[in-house]
Amino acid sequence: MTEIVLTIDDRQVKAEAGMTVLQAAQKAGIYIPTLCHHEQLEAYGGCRLCMVEVESRGWTSYVVSCLYPVAKDIIVRTRSEKVDRIRKVLVEELMAHAPDAPELVKLAEEYGADRNRFEKEASFCVLCGLCVRYCDEVKKKNAVSFFDNGSVRQIKFVPEVAKNECWDCQECFALCPTSYAQAAYLLTEALAFPGQRKIASLAAKKAAKPRVVIPIMAVPMTGQNSH
Numbered sequence: 001m002t003e004i005v006l007t008i009d010d011r012q013v014k015a016e017a018g019m020t021v022l023q024a025a026q027k028a029g030i031y032i033p034t035l036c037h038h039e040q041l042e043a044y045g046g047c048r049l050c051m052v053e054v055e056s057r058g059w060t061s062y063v064v065s066c067l068y069p070v071a072k073d074i075i076v077r078t079r080s081e082k083v084d085r086i087r088k089v090l091v092e093e094l095m096a097h098a099p100d101a102p103e104l105v106k107l108a109e110e111y112g113a114d115r116n117r118f119e120k121e122a123s124f125c126v127l128c129g130l131c132v133r134y135c136d137e138v139k140k141k142n143a144v145s146f147f148d149n150g151s152v153r154q155i156k157f158v159p160e161v162a163k164n165e166c167w168d169c170q171e172c173f174a175l176c177p178t179s180y181a182q183a184a185y186l187l188t189e190a191l192a193f194p195g196q197r198k199i200a201s202l203a204a205k206k207a208a209k210p211r212v213v214i215p216i217m218a219v220p221m222t223g224q225n226s227h
Contacts (some may be wrong), residue, residue, distance in 0.1 A: 006078040018157055021065040021076055022050050028130060032078050033087065033107060035177055036128035037066050041137055046129050047094070051086055051108070053077040062086065075180070092117040094126045098178040101126070125180040131172035141165050144172065144181070158184050159192035 002017040008025050015024035035047035044090060052065045055075040062082065077083065088111040095104050096118040104126075123168050127146075132155055135144050143161040147154055157166065166185055173182040179205040184203055189196070 002157065004070050004072050005039065006070055006072065006074045006076060009078055012191055015070040017070070019070050021052060021054070021063070021068045021070055024070050024217060025065065025076070025078065030078060032065055033110075035103060036130060038130060038134070038175065041130070041133045043067050044129055046127060049087055051083060051090075053080045053083050053200060079146040085103075087111050090112045096121055098122070098124050098126050098180070101178040103177045123154065123180075124183065125179050126178060127153060127155070130175040130177075131153075131155060131181040134172050134175055139165075139169065139171065141169075143169075146156060155181070159188055161187055163193040163196055 004015045004017055004019075006013055006015060006021075006024065008030050009026065011030070013024050013028045013029065015027070019027075022032055022034065022037065022043075023085065028111075032050045032052065034050040036044050037050065043066045045067045048064055050065040051062055052068075053076070054061050054063050054068065056073075065078075067078075076096075087107070091104060091107045091111055091113040092115070095101075095108060095113065095115040098118065099102060099115050099122065101124075105115075107113065127145070131144050132146055135141050141161060142158065143165045144155055144157045147156050162185065167189075170182075173179075173185070176182065191200070
């Protein structure tokens with residue numbers, strides 16, 4: 001592998017060809033916020049919170065670090081006045097959808113974001129796509145997917161698949177930064193296949209082997225000899 005040296009926040013960082021700026025920063029222990037990135041998934045760039053300032057050959061640009069490849073001698077700044085201002089607005093936009101998401105609350109404090117700046121559209125989903133991509137790329141089940149486009153885009157579980165796959169998996173629930181994935185699944189279950197989990201649980205109990213109870217026999221006490 002070809003080694004590439006770049007500068008991140010005034011530190012020389014060694015990276016391998018093919019790595020992204022985000023990967024190089026993480027490897028060096030340099031924090032860049034992100035909401036939609038996961039090491040097991042293909043880079044997505046949906047939340048844009050990992051945006052950084054890159055200086056190359058005298059030109060400065062603002063790029064999404066989870067998609068931007070490392071290059072020799074580039075200078076990366078993870079914090080600057082403009083980077084912080086961009087992140088502040090992005091957090092404010094996301095909080096219009098999920099105002100109480102713990103990660104967004106923490107970022108709002110970090111960047112001085114106003115959670116009430118934009119009109120609330122509390123869908124509680126920030127379209128990070130973690131649940132959709134994880135189910136597709138890792139689990140290969142496609143039980144949850146994006147539906148519609150633009151301002152009405154949303155994630156939904158596919159009932160025909162979800163009823164057979166999701167309750168025994170639930171791995172995407174923990175990935176969701178807003179807990180929307182679990183709520184969306186439970187809503188799908190309630191509307192599309194209510195009671196199926198209870199029926200499956202009862203069937204599993206019936207199929208289980210009956211418990212064997214071994215009686216405990218009382219052991220007679222040995223009397224003490226009289227003197």
